[in-house]
Amino acid sequence: MQVTVLGAGIVGLAAAWELSLRGHAVTVIDRAAPGHGASGGNGAQLSYSYVQPLADPSIWAQLPKLLLSRTSPLKLRPQLDPQQWRWGLEFLGACNAETSRSTTEQLLALAMRSRAGFESMMATLQPDCDFSATGKLVIYRSQAALDGAARQVELQSELGSAPQRIVSPDECIVIEPALVTVRNEIAGAVYTESECAADCLKLCIALVDALQARGVHFILGETIDGFALRGDSISAVTTSRGAVDGDAFVLSLGSASNALAQRLGVRLPVYPLKGYSITLAVDETPGAAPTVSVTDSAHKVVFARLGQRLRVAGMAELVGADASIPAARIESLVASTRAVFPNCSDFAELNPWTGMRPATPTGLPIVGHLPGAPRNLLFNTGHGALGFTLSFGSAGRIADALDEFGPSPALPEPGRGRETKG
Known part of the structure; x- marks a missing residue:
C-alpha cells in the first residue's frame, strides 16, 4: 500500500518507520526540515511510567494564578480566538x-507499547542520539504535593506501570548528588529507575537517513495546501508544487493538523501549548550537573542529560501560534536551572528554543480514524x-489501523506517491 505521511516530526517519522517495516511504500511530506517543529528542542525525557495528564482536578485551585500571574509556568491568555476558548472550556471540563x-490508564497503555517499539527501533538502528537510561526523579517541594504524587503512583501501579517509589530528600541526593543544593527545599520525590532520555532531533535525523535507505521518499520544503477527493476517500494531497497521491494518508502535522482537517469538515480538538527550552554545555565535575533526569514539579521544569549537554525545558502557554521567544521566558529557565543546579554550567551559550506542543483537552492523542x-x-x-x-x-496503532484495510495491494506503479506537477 502507498501511504503518504504528512509531517516529519518524531510522530510522523515513527509512523513512517513502522509502516515501512510492515512493507508499505511510504512518502513523507513536510514544509520544514525533519524534527524542526515541536520535536527539535523538546524536554528529551522518555516518560513511559509517569504520565499524569495536565487536565487534573488540581487545576481548579490553580486557575486564578494561571490567568493572572506573570510568573506562572502555565499561562492561559484569553484571545479573540474561538478555537482557544472552546479548547480551554473543554480542558476545564x-x-x-x-x-x-x-486518561492516565490509556496513556500508560500507549506508553508501554511505545517503549517496546522504541526499544526495537534502537536495537535495529543504533542511532547516535545521546540516549541514556539513568532513571528520573520528579521532585516535590511540599508534603501536600508529594502526597498527591503518591496517590498518582498508587494509581499507576494498579494500572500496570513500571515500578516507582516515593523517596526522601536524602535518598534523592544518593540517586542524584547534584540535587544537594535543594536538599532542604524538597519534601521528596517520585523515582522511576526505568525512565530514559534522548535527543529527539538527533533521532529524527537518524530516522530520516535510515528511512531513505529503506526507500522511503521525502518531499520537504513544500506547503501542504489541501486534498483531492474521490468519493469518500482522498486521492491525493495538494502541495505548493503539485499533487502527491496515495492509497492512505496519515495526518501528523502537530498543532497545524487542525487547520488542514478543517478543510475536510473535520474538527480536531488540538491547540498549541507553547513551550521553551535551553541547552547548556555541562561542567564535567562529578556532582555539578545531573546525570539522572529531573522534573521540578513546582516550577514545571524538566532537566535531561544529553551527553555533554543539559536540556532544560518547561512552561505551557495557551497563547496561540506565537513563535517568538521572549527574553523573560529564557531568563526564567536560566534562573530555575541556577536554583537547582548552580554549578552545572557556565551558562555561556543557552541555545534558546520554542515549540508548539499539539495538545488535546484531555491529554489523549488522536490516533486512527475519525x-x-x-x-x-x-x-x-x-x-x-x-x-x-x-x-x-x-x-x-496507525499501522494496525491500515492492516484493517486488508492485505496490502501490489506496490503502485512508478511515480505513485511521488510529486507530480499540478
Whole structure:
C-alpha cells in the first residue's frame, strides 16, 4: 500500500518507520526540515511510567494564578480566538478525577507499547542520539504535593506501570548528588529507575537517513495546501508544487493538523501549548550537573542529560501560534536551572528554543480514524508534551489501523506517491 505521511516530526517519522517495516511504500511530506517543529528542542525525557495528564482536578485551585500571574509556568491568555476558548472550556471540563484516571490508564497503555517499539527501533538502528537510561526523579517541594504524587503512583501501579517509589530528600541526593543544593527545599520525590532520555532531533535525523535507505521518499520544503477527493476517500494531497497521491494518508502535522482537517469538515480538538527550552554545555565535575533526569514539579521544569549537554525545558502557554521567544521566558529557565543546579554550567551559550506542543483537552492523542473523515485518512496528532514518549506506540496503532484495510495491494506503479506537477 502507498501511504503518504504528512509531517516529519518524531510522530510522523515513527509512523513512517513502522509502516515501512510492515512493507508499505511510504512518502513523507513536510514544509520544514525533519524534527524542526515541536520535536527539535523538546524536554528529551522518555516518560513511559509517569504520565499524569495536565487536565487534573488540581487545576481548579490553580486557575486564578494561571490567568493572572506573570510568573506562572502555565499561562492561559484569553484571545479573540474561538478555537482557544472552546479548547480551554473543554480542558476545564476534563479536569475531574474520573477523566484524569481514564486518561492516565490509556496513556500508560500507549506508553508501554511505545517503549517496546522504541526499544526495537534502537536495537535495529543504533542511532547516535545521546540516549541514556539513568532513571528520573520528579521532585516535590511540599508534603501536600508529594502526597498527591503518591496517590498518582498508587494509581499507576494498579494500572500496570513500571515500578516507582516515593523517596526522601536524602535518598534523592544518593540517586542524584547534584540535587544537594535543594536538599532542604524538597519534601521528596517520585523515582522511576526505568525512565530514559534522548535527543529527539538527533533521532529524527537518524530516522530520516535510515528511512531513505529503506526507500522511503521525502518531499520537504513544500506547503501542504489541501486534498483531492474521490468519493469518500482522498486521492491525493495538494502541495505548493503539485499533487502527491496515495492509497492512505496519515495526518501528523502537530498543532497545524487542525487547520488542514478543517478543510475536510473535520474538527480536531488540538491547540498549541507553547513551550521553551535551553541547552547548556555541562561542567564535567562529578556532582555539578545531573546525570539522572529531573522534573521540578513546582516550577514545571524538566532537566535531561544529553551527553555533554543539559536540556532544560518547561512552561505551557495557551497563547496561540506565537513563535517568538521572549527574553523573560529564557531568563526564567536560566534562573530555575541556577536554583537547582548552580554549578552545572557556565551558562555561556543557552541555545534558546520554542515549540508548539499539539495538545488535546484531555491529554489523549488522536490516533486512527475519525467519524466523518475520509475513510483512508488516519489521524496521528495531539500528543502534547508526550509526543516523543508516545510516538512509537502511536505508530503501531496507525499501522494496525491500515492492516484493517486488508492485505496490502501490489506496490503502485512508478511515480505513485511521488510529486507530480499540478
